[in-house]
Amino acid sequence: MDIQEQLNEVFEALQNKRALIHHITNYVTVNDCANVVLAMGASPIMADELSEVEEMVGICDALVLNIGTANERIIASMLKAGRAANAKGIPVVLDPVGVGATPFRRKSVAKLMDTISFSVIRGNMAEIKTIAGLEAKSAGVDSLDEESDGAKIALTLAKKLDCVIAITGKMDIVSDGVSTYSLDNGDVALTKLTGTGCMSSSLIGSFLGASNKALASAIAGILTMSIAGEIANKSQGMGTFHTSLIDAISQMDVQRMINSAKIDFIK
Template identity: 40%
Template sequence: MELHRIGESLDRVRQYNPLIHNITNVVVTNFTANGLLALGASPVMAYAKQEVADMAKIAGALVLNMGTLNELEVEAMLIAGKSANEHGVPIIFDPVGAGATPYRTETARKLVNELAISIIRGNAAEIANTIGEEWQIKGVDAGAGEKDVISLAIAAAKHLQTIVAITGKTDVISNGEKTYLIHNGHPILTKVTGTGCLLTSVMGAFAAVEKDTLAAGVHALVCYGVAAELAAHKAGQEGPGSFQIAFLNTLATMTSDDVHRMGKVERRK
């Protein structure tokens, strides 16, 4: 994949300022909104079932994140998702904690069965449990596991008939036919709550400006990883608090040249 195209996608996000409708969890709402604003997108957090259909149909993308689940939120996600499907708005789904409890697992499977999802992003355990594969999970964090994450991504993409992104030390994204590995990022991301959730919303921002959804996912992963590397170099040694601020700043200031210089994408057959 040509790295200059990734920088062009970043520029388009900033040019078009896409509206990203997030139904996300209470832990990460502020960080997600600030991260999208820093990147150049326009976040909205709308949860009421009376308005989510109207909001979803005018958005550039709809992000569904089940981090803090409740019955009303699931109902709102289904209403918003069906509206997004009806109006051609891409849905990015984050099955947070799938496999941790039966309720989470059942909810993840219900959403992927009833909605046409454009991209599903999670860790290996969440993706595996969404498609009925066994994988160790503790709370909402994945066990490392010993299975082949690349094979899991391909199998999940085929099973769900969508694009699957499994994030970790190396990010893997596949549509079942084409698979890419992204070797960008930094371990300190795991020390700040909500960085994975924000990444899902950032994928929504790229999907809103890039018609090739697989490319949008790759572009988002690379840009996010490069921003993390730049921020860690600047402030990572000071700890996760300083890194969080530097990361938000870097999402706003990183350039397409940074992406071209630092992006590391590997194509797998």
């Protein structure tokens, strides 16, 4: 099955099932993440209370874990939710925001990865290189790394972790350890709006919850954000762009994506 057929399949799955997506995510972007999930046709739950996360994830179709504003309590909830999701066969997405910035973040992500099996890990180049044990350059949660070796890193790490690795940046790379794709859509305005990476992870979770197809869901989620960024109105400033971005996501369909996508099969 070629990638266009796979994209059509995950879109159709989301149209046929209003997937319920449980988030334990960061409070900077939580509202935007909820809104893009709704705009895409799925349904969000944002719940991080330790005493209820097992029950909450048990009624959902996918789990998205985002460490952007994590603390010890939230990491404990993530571990509990992730174990419950794995036990029930519910796919899990990890967004390791700023993993290389502090020892707490590195240790927390290492513990999550030791405990939970992930379907998709999405991050910028510095975050993925940190997870891969490579030297990375970052400024807080922003990557300063070159992306020329992204395909090799994604492919190698995907094989090692047996999951889909998605690297987002100027050029996006997605690999499941067998097939690797580059995605060349997007707009510089997306870098001037907080949370577009977090929203991309939520979009991936939306497709994944409906289809349980990790590679196509990662590609569809990233392309939705990138193409919406190209479509959204930038002429009146970032506030207008923010609203217009949600509008463009809500109007995304598979034909618009396929017609607009700049996607290449690397290996």
